[in-house]
């Protein structure tokens with residue numbers, strides 16, 4: 001079993017560290033955030049992810065995972081295989097900000113006292129690996145092999161994805177290092193894609209860009225359905241049956257959010273642009289997604305006279321269910337727009353309860369949020385909303401009461417049977433007035 005270090009205990013690093021320890025490796029997780037490291041030592045997960053805290057407790061008890069800060073000294077912290085899983089936030093120009101990746105790579109390269117393999121787990125643009133080798137690793141006092149090993153974990157399903165991934169991508173110019181990284185995942189029954197560094201880096205971005213494209217495509221088809229009177233549910237089902245297309249990522253709605261798709265599509269567009277390539281399809285994907293999240297506001301402006309005097313409930317803040325993550329969630333754009341329109345906005349999310357959105361009033365329950373509102377906008381397809389008692393909701397809302405289903409996750413007949421006006425994205429019926437006028 002290998003001696004592994006994982007630098008960065010954010011979403012990616014923590015899952016990687018805990019899972020590698022679970023399959024038998026000795027893992028040291030390192031983070032500059034002392035409070036987080038203290039928390040992890042007590043077995044508390046800083047993020048909400050189903051099953052993670054249980055696995056954390058199990059691996060701590062096994063003695064195979066420990067937590068440290070760089071103050072403990074890189075020379076002692078570095079194992080034979082070192083994963084870099086620090087953040088690559090978006091810079092103002094849309095590029096990936098590589099400052100943390102560069103600083104940690106420089107620090108470990110300078111202080112290492114034995115050869116090791118550096119595995120890039122952070123999402124870095126194509127070309128980054130070779131630049132790091134050229135500028136930093138080549139001058140290190142010890143031999144450092146470089147491997148790109150992108151992650152494809154979905155939030156909320158990360159553990160499941162780690163053990164049952166579709167593929168493990170490994171890019172390196174050093175076959176032995178690639179082989180050693182592949183062997184770390186011996187417990188994972190998945191095909192390996194062994195390739196060069198730039199191709200591995202590109203696979204990660206191209207995967208996210210393709211999935212984003214699928215979502216923007218189905219959203220455009222849904223908008224078309226609204227105009228021509230077709231039903232997106234039937235259309236998605238019908239096209240998804242073609243095995244060349246597949247049924248996944250064909251759920252229409254108010255667009256993708258989260259920590260990956262918005263950031264990675266913009267970063268790929270930036271990389272294309274500075275390399276002199278005009279990636280026009282990707283630009284459209286991004287533009288469609290930006291536009292899509294305006295739909296509830298456009299619909300409410302059309303459906304409700306005197307919108308500025310009304311109170312609106314925003315149901316769901318997380319960018320998708322089973323996570324408390326609100327990064328790039330449509331809610332973050334929609335609430336300020338409604339506030340700008342002059343509405344009073346009440347927000348409710350069953351899990352993302354700590355998040356403050358300026359101008360909005362937080363509610364502890366969905367009923368508190370629905371009390372006295374003219375409209376409810378569903379942002380996140382939480383199960384609680386799909387099974388909501390709409391008769392009860394209608395009794396609390398003020399007439400004319402409207403429900404905008406931003407995720408096409410409600411049963412329209414139940415909402416309408418309660419006397420509420422139902423609007424969605426590409427579903428036929430009264431809501432069509434919301435989009436095509």
Ligand code: UDX
Pocket residue numbers: 151152153154155156208211215248249250251252253254255256257258259260261319320
């Ligand atoms: C994604 C990728 O799936 C994962 O491989 C990568 O490593 C990180 O980015 P994640 O951000 O957790 O994972 O979410 P995912 O479940 O893929 O959904 C992304 C967004 O797309 C969400 O906002 C979701 O609501 C939206 N979506 C997804 C749709 O609007 N329609 C769909 O059909 C599918």
